[in-house]
Amino acid sequence: MPVYKAEGIVLRRRTLREADRLVTLFTRERGKIAAVARGARKPTSRLGGRLEPLARVRALLAVGRTLDVITQVEVVAGAPRLRGDLQAWMHAVYAAELVDRSVGEREPLPDLFDLFARSLELLAAPAPASASVPITASGDAWPQLVVLRFALSLLGHLGYAPRLDACLACGRAVAASGWFSPALGGVLCGRCRTQDAGVLPASGLTLRAMDALAHTAEEDLPAFDLPAAQRAEAGHLVQRYLEERLEVRLRSPLVIASLGSPAL
Numbered sequence: 001m002p003v004y005k006a007e008g009i010v011l012r013r014r015t016l017r018e019a020d021r022l023v024t025l026f027t028r029e030r031g032k033i034a035a036v037a038r039g040a041r042k043p044t045s046r047l048g049g050r051l052e053p054l055a056r057v058r059a060l061l062a063v064g065r066t067l068d069v070i071t072q073v074e075v076v077a078g079a080p081r082l083r084g085d086l087q088a089w090m091h092a093v094y095a096a097e098l099v100d101r102s103v104g105e106r107e108p109l110p111d112l113f114d115l116f117a118r119s120l121e122l123l124a125a126p127a128p129a130s131a132s133v134p135i136t137a138s139g140d141a142w143p144q145l146v147v148l149r150f151a152l153s154l155l156g157h158l159g160y161a162p163r164l165d166a167c168l169a170c171g172r173a174v175a176a177s178g179w180f181s182p183a184l185g186g187v188l189c190g191r192c193r194t195q196d197a198g199v200l201p202a203s204g205l206t207l208r209a210m211d212a213l214a215h216t217a218e219e220d221l222p223a224f225d226l227p228a229a230q231r232a233e234a235g236h237l238v239q240r241y242l243e244e245r246l247e248v249r250l251r252s253p254l255v256i257a258s259l260g261s262p263a264l
């Protein structure tokens with residue numbers, strides 16, 4: 001059987017037959033792959049312990065007739081780095097769900113992989129406070145900001161970047177308040193809002209902040225000022241737009257929180 005190496009992040013895993021697991025990996029080289037880890041459910045399995053959700057691994061895979069088989073695994077960054085902080089964990093699970101639901105199998109997206117991997121690292125190690133740089137994104141704001149940026153960038157990588165700086169229909173700049181159309185993928189002004197019956201009201205500040213956040217470099221993220229009310233509004237708009245584009249219902253971090261436990 002031909003074999004190949006891949007570095008990837010475990011998006012999810014599920015039971016396959018009695019002792020095996022079907023593991024979904026998002027790899028840098030080959031995009032999303034579903035592969036079998038034989039015997040991974042046995043307590044003594046070394047493979048199983050290393051293929052935890054959100055772990056970053058280097059794997060050796062054998063090409064199978066229907067599914068590839070994971071034969072060796074080396075952990076690059078384990079999942080426990082995220083589990084210590086429930087907020088960070090829930091937001092990381094959400095980011096993984098977005099990747100899983102939006103990316104087709106075996107479609108290499110190395111830039112998206114790098115962004116996803118970096119976002120998990122940002123969640124695992126919140127920006128340290130510094131005397132010279134005002135850290136506005138602290139506490140719960142940090143995971144929300146990291147994942148909002150990730151979701152907006154993911155939409156861009158998939159060719160679905162929403163238009164947020166001006167009205168989709170007439171090009172008028174966004175005013176103090178505007179409308180967001182999940183169906184049309186962007187902003188409508190007061191005059192053009194009738195083009196979509198499903199528009200959502202949105203403040204101009206939030207829309208401009210979303211536009212800026214999508215293009216904010218990682219090093220500028222700790223100082224990105226997004227007040228709680230705008231964060232909540234942006235989260236709601238992004239969620240509705242993702243669900244429209246991906247045609248799925250997503251478990252938002254808030255929903256996961258209400259279930260009281262990590263969803264994986």
Ligand SMILES: [Zn+2]
Pocket residue numbers: 167168169170171172188189190191192
């Ligand atoms: Zn307009």
